[in-house]
Amino acid sequence: MPGPGASWIGEEEKKEVLDVLEGGCLNRYGRIGDPGFKAKVYTLEQEMARYCGVKHCIATSSGTSTLLIALQAIGTRPGDEVIVPAYTFAASYSAIIFAGGIPVLAEIDESLTIDPTDVEKRITPRTKAVMPVHMLGNPSDMDAITALAEKHGLAVIEDCCQAVGASYKGKRAGTLGQMGAFSLNIYKTITAGDGGLLITDDDELYELAFAYHDQGHSPNRAGVEVGKRRILGLTFRMNELTGAVALAQFRKLDGIVSTLRTKKRRLREAIATIDGMHYRTVHDPEGECGTLLTVIFDDPARAATVAERLGTMTVDHSGWHVYSNMEHVLRFLKEHDRPHEKGAYPQTDDILSRSINLSVGVVDAGLGSAFGININSSDEEIARTAEAFKQACD
Ligand SMILES: *Cc1c(COP(=O)(O)O)cnc(C)c1O
Secondary structure: OOOHHHHOOOHHHHHHHHHHHHHOOOOOOOOOOOOOOOOHHHHHHHHHHHHHOOOEEEEEOOHHHHHHHHHHHOOOOOOOEEEEEOEOOHHHHHHHHHOOOEEEEEOEOOOOOEOHHHHHHOOOOOEEEEOOEOHHHOOOOHHHHHHHHHHHOOEEEEEOOOOOOOEEOOEEOOOOOOEEEEEOOOOOOOOOOOOEEEEEOOHHHHHHHHHHHEOOOOOOOOOOOOOOOOOOOOEOEOOHHHHHHHHHHHOOHHHHHHHHHHHHHHHHHHHOOOOOEEEOOOOOOOOOOOOEEEEEEOOHHHHHHHHHHHOOOOHHHOHHHEHHHOHHHHHHHHHOOOOOOOOOOHHHHHHHHOEEEEEOOOOOHHHOOOOEOOOOOOHHHHHHHHHHHHHHHO
């Protein structure tokens, strides 16, 4: 069982997909005025932009391609440095590398998001941008990060791939920096199998990002536009079938997030307090998605014992979310004379070795959240899970 949206696939998604198939226009560029063209991708973009209170949204093929086109749009050039947390999915790094940049890793703090104090220490004349990652549905410390970016003239791209539906102090995640990138992969809050969404309030960045994702074309073209393409682009468009599923899922987003928040609160209240354990820092308790409940122990040995009893793992062992487990990223860092060994980010290693992710909506062994509840868990299951957790802590 992957993400919460996947658990709620139903009649609405079916209806939207059939609508596209019956119309026969599978590409986002149907002919305006053709009754068979249902404009699902375009509608999704309009609804997402309105939901976030920004001018523009581009629907794409994945979270990874969204990050890549955002980095291209801000003008990342070979050798530019982009500061990114040492705890994130591998795609945050690969997007920077494929944009020609160098990922400069920074420590996380007990929010399990990037530590702004450490970001400042890593700024150099080559730094182009900061990429905070709102890990596990929890927005980063955006007040501190945007202040730093302003002071040093850096762009901010928010990796919101795990935070669809999150907000920070009343603003939607993805609207605090220049651009926000979301994923619709099967493990995320809502899903279309794969897919992505890019948001921005900046007209110029929108046009550039659109062109990078669509072979250099300008937004929502009607024809081939010979002579009008100002840059080279690639193809990262979303198609209408994906758009149909994504649109139905998007319309369930508020229901999914409020259900997750309620279930998370119940699980947390049932576990309450345990000696030698606390919960991770959440910068805006009203705004995080509630996809996971992360507990942090004082003692790493105890965290390991509890995890083993629960049939799960401490977060430091959770695959391609921890820098030290990404052999391909480490190889790149080594080739570029960057810190690349386990132990290079001691604060991150320490926190993750003491942390366990309990699932609320994202049940994913690769994220270390094989134990916990899911979006459809009953109150009884939540109580039983809390009890099992408390027993494992004894
Ligand atoms: C999932 C994820 C991505 C990549 O999204 P895809 O849609 O799988 O390409 C990027 N960053 C983070 C933090 C993610 O969790």
